[in-house]
Amino acid sequence: MTKDLERDLGLFAVIAISMGAMIGSGIFILPGIAMAEAGPAVILAFVIAAILVVPAALSIAELGTAMPEAGGDYVFIERGMGPAMGTIAGLGTWLMLMLKGALALVGGMFYLEAVMALPSVEAVAVTFAVVLIAINLIGVKQTGGLQLIMVVVMLVILSVFVAGSIIRVDGANYDPFFTEGMGGVFTATATVLVSYAGVTKVAAVAEEIEDPGRNLPLGLLVSLVATSILYALLVFVLVGVIEGEALAGEEAPMAEAVDLLFGELFLYAIVLAALLALISTANAGILTASRYPLALSRDDLFLDVFEYIHPRFATPVVAILSTGGIMVLAILTLDVEQIAKSAGAFQILVYILVCGALIAFRERDLEWYDPEFSTPGYPWVQLFGIASGVFIISRMELLPIVGSIAIVIGGFVWYRLYAKERVEREGVAKGLARREAGRQFVRDTEAQFERSDQYEVLIPIRRDVTREQEDALIQMAAPIVRRRGGRIRVVRFDEVPDQVPLDTAADELTSEDVEFETRTDHLVRYLEVPVEVGEIVSHDSRHAVVNFAERTGADLVLARQRPTSRLETLFGRDADWIMEHAPCDVVFVQHEQRGEIDEIAVVTDRSPFNDPLKVELADAIADTLGASVRFLFPVSADAPEELLETIEAYHDDLDDLCTVPVESTIVRTDDEVEGLSEALAAADLVMLSTVTHRRLPDLFVERRSDRLAAAIEQPVLLVHSKKTRRGSFLRPILNRVLFD
Template sequence: MADTHVNTGNRQSLAKELGLIGVFSIASGAMISSGLFVLPGIVFATAGPSIIVAYALASLLCIPVLVSKMELVTAMPRSGAAYFHTGRSLGLLAGTVAGFSNWAALSLKTTFAMVGLGALAGFVFPEGGEYAIKAGAVASCLVFFAINLIGTREAGRLQNLLVIILIGILCAYCLGGVNQIQGERYMDFVPHGWTAMLLTVGMIFVAYGGLTAAVDVAEEVRNPSRNLPLGMLAAFLIVSALYIFAVYVTVGLVPPDDLAGSLAPIAEGAFRAIGRPGRIAISIAAFTAFATTANGGLLSASRSPMAMSRDGLLPRKLAQTHQRFGTPHIALITTTLFIITVILFLSIENLVKFASSMMLLIFIFDNISLIIMRQSKIQNYRPTFRAPLYPWLQVVAIVLYGMLILEMGALVLSLTFGLITFAMIWYLVYVETHIEYESAFIHLVKQIVTSSFGRAGLEDELRQLTLERDDVTLDRFDLLVNNCVVLDIKGSMSAKEAFSKIAEALAERISMDKEELYQLFLKRERESSTMVRPGLAVPHIIVEGKDVFEMVLVRCIPGIEFSELNPPVTAAFVLAGSMDQRNFHLRALMNIAHIVEEEHFKSKWAKATDEQMLRDLVLLAHRPRQ
């Protein structure tokens, strides 16, 4: 039996230093890399000009995971989101696999970008050979480590600058080259058949994988419910358009024999369109692309071990933040050392495919997580964006991503299986023995097998996440809700019977006689009905004393009969306050008006499974706060 719960509170928070442009830069910078500057020449040899269609299809394959991540991250904007979302929806075993997979995928793709930067050192010092490349890669890694250590804001500013340069050069290339393309180069559009074209889609798709890197720094984003989905969507649309347009222009500029197998296809196209200055400009863009991938990759990769450490799945030290800079320095150091080790001692090429399979595994987890979160019907799961075409889009994506993993080859499948096995062993040895947590999946199973089940701990965590996401500072009304009496009445009754129960609940709290309170409620109701709409009443009375104000939340699904002419009341907000609290009394009435106007309030009120969920429904409602 586990003796410790997942630590869902008292965490060291990371500073919110990223805005909409920062999210866009991290997502787009992580996407534009070798997938544009190297891959077109390789896939052209297989599919010819039809790679234009292949790039478009690959972008469409991104849509399911994009919208799934957008929904999950607006509901749970936590760092290390790939681990966090899977762990909270599917449980800590799946979360452990997802956490290690995400860390491995991001770290290895960051390693590849570092080696790309190191290759520049090979050009400067050709006599150094492989040693110069590795030395340049390690030096690049240390530089980006220092930038990320100093602060997310500094890393974000650098990312913004690099992305602006990169997109500017690519736009200039596309606009400068489109007028010089030769139409005959598109004539033999599918030289090796449509099957060959479709086979290249999987290779191209992994180039889009960086799109979702921004979710791993979600906790450091200001106004995440707006900036995360908008930034990710903008990155997807702009980068997809750039990919397709740049490939279209390149195919039209470069002769097929020169383009097939070229490792610098965009540079070749720029040379033919603009000459030597074009090749230099694209070389600068390629360097910038590797730099944005390296910087954003290190930033995102370090958040996975930090998130796992927070929950106790890894040693707690990995969650520590630097006293001066406020960044997760231990997780950054660990990730940097891992990347340097791979640079110095391992073959990068094979590990890139392995990283791609890990990324696809994470995408599968994301889509399953969304289905589980939706089906669990947890009340406090409140995304501000909802994925369209649910659940069919997610189901199709799970099948397609699984097929792409199977096409990776025996070696990659073996490495993938090995990492999953390691993660499972780690869970059994390190995690299961001392950590327990009830996920949305367990909550869903309980709903299926029994009609009565307790409150899920995830409800409390999601409530806190929603308050943090919306930057809510609890006001006096919130404190009143947290401490008020909740009456969940199971049978139908008259208004008099309900007032008797309410008076009994309030008597001790405001030091008044139960009968006296009961008579005050009856008197108020005789003066004019406190039923404000069908099914809703707001009984409110003035009591003697000073600084007295109490509230009772009442739910009665069978209904309280206030009047024979109106439907029974199922929800009541009961207020009792002294004369000196009249101003707050009016504010409370205004707050209640906002709360009951929430979309689906009536159905959520009826479905809440316990008293705390009724409180949560009131606390998380959108309303002005003072």
């Protein structure tokens, strides 16, 4: 059984990841440092830096669509220019990301110090680093939705700042403009170039992007243009409202400007935005940087110990600890300016190698190299990227230049002494060509696959589903498929922490994987319906389930769901997200099945969509198992006769849909949950309607279906029709007024 990798990052997720990685140190820390080097012309440094990033961004976009693999720039350089250059690129990118994370933490503490007294900036930064290391060790997820919210919050705060302060810009602060000449501008460009390092970060997750031929290049360019415009506006305002001597060398320039213009209230808002941006950048730095020693180790270019994955947390423990340790060391030994310039130097080195890798792939004229996006202006764009990168490094101070040279020499020496004997591949390896050709064949086959009109039930299996529960789901789906004619797809959705590349998890066939396939094959032998088994690896199972259902044209998702608390509803349940986004009907199963099923109870609620679906499913299961169906409807103890007649007529209409014996029960009770619980005591299987939860309203008023499912011991099917639309909190009130 092979494992597929789930693509669940759309265009907005690509933009959010890229912008979220860029909006950080670039605007919150570096303007003051760069101002000291370029004077008022610092705005040109940010614009020039954005232009210099374009060749690498375009090259990354093309390479990412040709080889949408986890790993990004390291993979492209290693495959294109050989393992020696790959070693240099991997080590350089690793160091750059660690330094960028360290810079973000130190800078964040300067902003925190603007509103409260800190014993030591470095000590508090180290404390935050330790917390983030622990978070990554246990595999706490970062979600695309959270990242998008943080980016939106930051953009709103920064936009309000620009709009409110641009009218207060003093033109005298720009006279003279070139106080340090173009030499100072280029020096400042080298300093701020690390601000745009995040634009290529998304290439590290290229394998997870939907429609990479469109979303990868478009997302990279949109995020780069938007961020560069934002940087230019913010720097223009900062220089225009703060005197040059005060801004030059200022470690928290945004806080200084806000405090000067808007006072204490908005100061707290900007500090919040800075902390969100910088701590998020630092956490992303640990998460992303730790993937590089892991990738190097898997390619036999680094020590095997970095490949170790913790059996409980499923995270690369050694890679994370070493990454965090070096970040802490940088915080304690380097100042902000040294960290920024060293990170920028390593980033430029990687940009040069990326442009070289694209040239290597193009000039080899490989049959399998067929990118969905081609860089315009080849090869001049790449040659410009290489030449401009070398020029900018030459404008740097001694420390970052020496560091860059040391990385090149050290990486080459390490490769010669350690890795050369362990690898046999060369640049643009034949093994890669075969592997990518195989993947292209799979993609072509999927594109040509035409789904039949048969009814398909998708059973998503997660790690917390036991063997008995899985068997019960398959046996419950079998009558439905047998009635309609179709098949069952049993897919194990393996969710791995964000700290682990998807291809790492996909390459590992565990004993659990073998046991899953074996037991499923054994179970389906005696079923009279076709069953297909597969496994998908993703960072977000709920997205993967919905995407797979949409891609395969599933008609019904039948999944296991444990009872959830109101607090979980407040923070958002996976089940609600699936119901909201699934392209088909969804049924969740709660409680264990005990013994044979002789009676299926359907609690009706006059839903024009859920009730017919419940009846259809109940009739199919009952017909196969030789069971009967009973409809139940609760009414108040003093309900009028007209209502009772209406319900009886409604149940008669539902009865016409059934092929098995049907009974109808009207439950008179002033407590619906208690009354229904007693009436359902004799049933072997219960069917209830469910809809997506509204977080705040459902926190205070729990839904009847949730309370009823928790009150009974029988297995419960919570049924949600794809035609059901979530209404406002007024819908239940209106239904009660109109029907009761």
